[in-house]
Amino acid sequence: MKLKPGEMVIDQENDFRVHTAAYVDPVIFALEMERIFEQTWVYVGHESEVPEAGDYQTSVVGTQPIILSRGDDGAVHVMFNRCRHRGSALCRDERGHADQFCCPYHGWVYGNDGALQGIPQADGYPPTLDKSALGLMHVPRVATYRGLIFASLSPYGESLEERLCQVRKYVDHWCDRSPIGKLTLSRGIHRFSYPGNWKLQMDNGVDGYHGNYVHESFLKVVERAGETSVRDVTELRRTGYVRGLSHGDGLIDRPYGGMAGQFDYHNPALTEYHRLLQEAYGAGRTATILGQQNVFLFPNLFLFESHVRVIKPMSIDHTVVEMRPVMLEGVPDDLNTARLRTHERFFGPAGMGAPDDVEMFVNVQSGLQARAVDWMILSRGLHREVRNEDGEFVGASTDEAPQRAAYREWRRLMCAEPPGERFPCT
Amino acid sequence: MTREEAESLLFREARFLDERRFDEWLSMFTADCLYWVPTVDGDPDREASLIYDDHPRMQERVYRLLETKAYAQLPPSRTQHNISNVEVLDGPDERSVRVLSNLMLVEVRAGGDGQVGTGRLRLLAARCAYLFVDGPDWRIRQKKLSLIDRDLPHHNLSFIL
Numbered sequence: 001m002k003l004k005p006g007e008m009v010i011d012q013e014n015d016f017r018v019h020t021a022a023y024v025d026p027v028i029f030a031l032e033m034e035r036i037f038e039q040t041w042v043y044v045g046h047e048s049e050v051p052e053a054g055d056y057q058t059s060v061v062g063t064q065p066i067i068l069s070r071g072d073d074g075a076v077h078v079m080f081n082r083c084r085h086r087g088s089a090l091c092r093d094e095r096g097h098a099d100q101f102c103c104p105y106h107g108w109v110y111g112n113d114g115a116l117q118g119i120p121q122a123d124g125y126p127p128t129l130d131k132s133a134l135g136l137m138h139v140p141r142v143a144t145y146r147g148l149i150f151a152s153l154s155p156y157g158e159s160l161e162e163r164l165c166q167v168r169k170y171v172d173h174w175c176d177r178s179p180i181g182k183l184t185l186s187r188g189i190h191r192f193s194y195p196g197n198w199k200l201q202m203d204n205g206v207d208g209y210h211g212n213y214v215h216e217s218f219l220k221v222v223e224r225a226g227e228t229s230v231r232d233v234t235e236l237r238r239t240g241y242v243r244g245l246s247h248g249d250g251l252i253d254r255p256y257g258g259m260a261g262q263f264d265y266h267n268p269a270l271t272e273y274h275r276l277l278q279e280a281y282g283a284g285r286t287a288t289i290l291g292q293q294n295v296f297l298f299p300n301l302f303l304f305e306s307h308v309r310v311i312k313p314m315s316i317d318h319t320v321v322e323m324r325p326v327m328l329e330g331v332p333d334d335l336n337t338a339r340l341r342t343h344e345r346f347f348g349p350a351g352m353g354a355p356d357d358v359e360m361f362v363n364v365q366s367g368l369q370a371r372a373v374d375w376m377i378l379s380r381g382l383h384r385e386v387r388n389e390d391g392e393f394v395g396a397s398t399d400e401a402p403q404r405a406a407y408r409e410w411r412r413l414m415c416a417e418p419p420g421e422r423f424p425c426t
Numbered sequence: 427m428t429r430e431e432a433e434s435l436l437f438r439e440a441r442f443l444d445e446r447r448f449d450e451w452l453s454m455f456t457a458d459c460l461y462w463v464p465t466v467d468g469d470p471d472r473e474a475s476l477i478y479d480d481h482p483r484m485q486e487r488v489y490r491l492l493e494t495k496a497y498a499q500l501p502p503s504r505t506q507h508n509i510s511n512v513e514v515l516d517g518p519d520e521r522s523v524r525v526l527s528n529l530m531l532v533e534v535r536a537g538g539d540g541q542v543g544t545g546r547l548r549l550l551a552a553r554c555a556y557l558f559v560d561g562p563d564w565r566i567r568q569k570k571l572s573l574i575d576r577d578l579p580h581h582n583l584s585f586i587l
Contacts, residue, residue, distance in 0.1 A: 094577075188465040188473030193579030195543050217494035221486045317542070320579050325474045337471040341478065345486075349580035350463060350476040350587070352490050355498035358582065362543035363497075369540055 005031060005414035009407045010375070014383050016404050017375040020368050023197040029316035036299050036413050037062030038153040040247075041163050043301035043310060044068055044078055046324075047147040048184040049095070054112055057095035060312060061139065061151055067091050067101070068149065071113035076144065078151045079114045079136040090136075101136070110136050146175045147183060148301075156419045166245040166392065170253075170295045174303045177265075177289055179276035180330035185308060186340070190323040190348030194358050196365035198313035199410075201321050204357055205302045205309065206250045206294060206402035208242055209380065214360055218346060218353040240292070242401045244385075244393035248298025248409030250402025255291045262305060263342040265290040273335055296402060298409055306343035317365055323347055323354075378403050427558065432514045432525045435564055436556075440507035443586050448488040451586070456565045457481050463571045463587060476576065476583060487586065496584065501544065503585035506532040517557060522567065525556040529571065533585060543581065550575075550587070 005028065008019035022028055042061050045068045049057055056069040058081055065081040067090065081089050083103040090101040090110070100117065101110045107120040114136035119125065141152040143160035148171070150160050157163075164171065175181050204210065212219070212234055219230045228236075240254030256266070265273075277286040295303040302309035304323075312320040325343050327336045346353035381399025388394050395401035435454075442451040455461070461484055463477035464470065470478055479487065490496050511528040529552045537544025550573060557568035571587055 186473050187468060188470075188475060189577065190465070190474055190476070191577070191579035193581050195581075214497060217490050217496040220494045221490050224489060225482075225486065322579075323474075327472060333471070340471065340474060344475060344478050345483065348474065348476055348583075350583040352486065352496075352584075355582050355584040356496060359498040359500075359543075366540065366542040369542075 006411055008414075009411040011404070011408065011411075014379060016379040016382050016400070016407075017377055018407055020371055020374055020376065022410075023199060023365070023368050023376075024316060024371065026316045029313070031414060032313070032410075033062040035416065035418060036410065037313070038064070039157070039413060039416075039418055040154075040299060041141075041143070041150040041152050041160050042299065043148060043297065044142075044151045045149045046183070046185045046308065047076070047144065047149060050076065052097070054097045054099055055095075056091065056098055056112065058091045058093070061153055063313070064153070065089060066139065066151070067136070069098075069112045069114075071111070072099070073113060075113070076142060076149055077113055078139045078142045078149070080139070082137070083108055084116070084134045084136065085119075114138055146171060146181070154418065154420075163247055164297075166247070166390065167249040167251075167295065167297060170251055170293055171297075171303065173289050173291075173293060174295060176277075176281060176285075177305075178328040178330050179273075179280040181280075182329035184327045184329060186325040186327060188325065190307075190325075190351075190354075192321040192323075192349055192354070192358055194319055194321070194361050195317055196319060196361040197317060198311050198319040199406075200361035200364055201311050201319060202296065202299070202406055203378075203403050204360065205304075206242065206252055206296045206406075207400070208237065208240075208252045208254075209398040209400070210357075210360070211237055214356050215353055217356060221352055238397060240397040242381075242395045242397055242399050244395070244401035244403075244405030246391065246405075248406045249296055250405045251293050251295040252397065252402070253291065253293050254397060255287075262292065262346075263339045270335065273331055276331065296406070298406055306339055307347065319361075321358075378407065427514050427523045427525070427564065429512055429514050431564075432523075432527075432558075433509070433512050435558065436509045436512065436525070436527055439566075440509055443507055444505050446492075446502075448492060448586065452481070452484060452488055454566055455481060455484065455569075456559060456567045459484075459565075459567050459569070461569045463573065463576070465576050476573075476580075477571075477587070491586070498582050498584040501536050503533050503535050503582075505585055508532070517559075521561075522557055522559045525558060527554045527556070528552070529554050529587075531587065535582075548581075552587070 008022045010017040044059055050070040053070050053072045056067055058067055067079050067081045069077045071077050085108050088103050088105040090103055109118040111117050116131045116134045139151045139153055140155035143150055219233050222228055223230050242252050244250045300311045307323045307325045310322045378400045381395040385393050385395040385401050393401045459481050461479040464475045466473050508530040509527050513526045515524040517523045531550040533548045535544040552571045552573045555570045558564045559567045
């Protein structure tokens, strides 16, 4: 029996399931690229990564290679990393600074805004050749919100502003951990590669349920250091909420952040930082900002306390995850150093927490080879979640409301025939 | 310190790691040590490192490996640290020397049939820079390990490099 993608998510009373095929079938992966990653707003980078004209970095939208460049005009350009002539990638470096991009194959030269500036031995083409039509292909839409740069490979659909409607306030809280609302991403990046499906990272990043079990080891490390007892952490994990939002977004939202070896923003020693925040935002908003909010923006971006996390799906069972630590601007330097040391303790391939998460992704990918078992169960808390006046699905902190929001959006997009022809951009 | 002495110290460290004698490994370091595995060249207070451990955090790592259910190490990594290209250079003062070496680390986690992500040999290569200080015996004050793929994705570095 072959299910259609729309049949791979069961969403009914007290019953929410996702089919194994969504994680193991290469046909599904190809459709996800076409209907999700090439249709929605996808995070491609942060403005602090390309601060000066000529700065660039390379990345992907879905599996398509792009160059993110700051042009001499000051604008951010997102262009496919492919020479218009015979298809060679222009940039092989991950990041750099360039006034021009020169194709290594036959020497075609493009400006850092993508305009075709020169063709060697141009007499090989008729004088009527229109160079202005042969610049690097730009992605159809690029938009920025608070330094986060998004691209859409579709010229159709909502603006970024419309797309961010429900999640925007949580993005704001996250950015406003800096009293001047300004963040810089670290160049030191923790990168994971795992032989498993990209949605396993999606599912886990907003999962408030696994911590006591997967991270038992880290909790014991924290307890041994005299910081928080395993019992206290277990209690803290019961506080707060999860939220499933529109567009597949979601978050874990706990009022108190400094648990389980996370950076303790409530530490009274941070007097100066607290003063700066209260001056900027007032006491009430400061309390909200200092809570723990792990925010997911479907399909590929997490905003964690310490870092921006990007999911890069490589194939149905190969995923790269990047964790880029965030430096808060306008705060004492030693605050950022302390946050970084806390981050390194848990995260990254050599951290004492995140490798255990990744091990679960691989465990699941192993278990899913038992395809005789059809379904994954994601109904936790479905019977007790409520829809608040903002339209958010709110559950207890260990419930699976954010995952359900993501799979509802996944199903909607996977069932939708993309509008128009693909990439009608020039 | 002669090169032979340096080699014998590095070989001993490698043996302690490969035989999971982590407490003895810890005892080779000074109390004020730094064990650093960077991701990029730059300021470690601004750019995340894979590892930036002082002695207490190294102890945490060892405790995690030996005494807790660290799933990324269940089953545990088997390692073989191979050391070469050892050079002894002057240290910043009379009591210390710098030792450079290359590390080729072979690692495998066993696993049953049908498991994903285990059962394959992995190779890691790194340039190592040590600072040894003299006392009753030579101790490591700094160990900086620069993986040749330090800025690339890794699956699991939850053993001790």
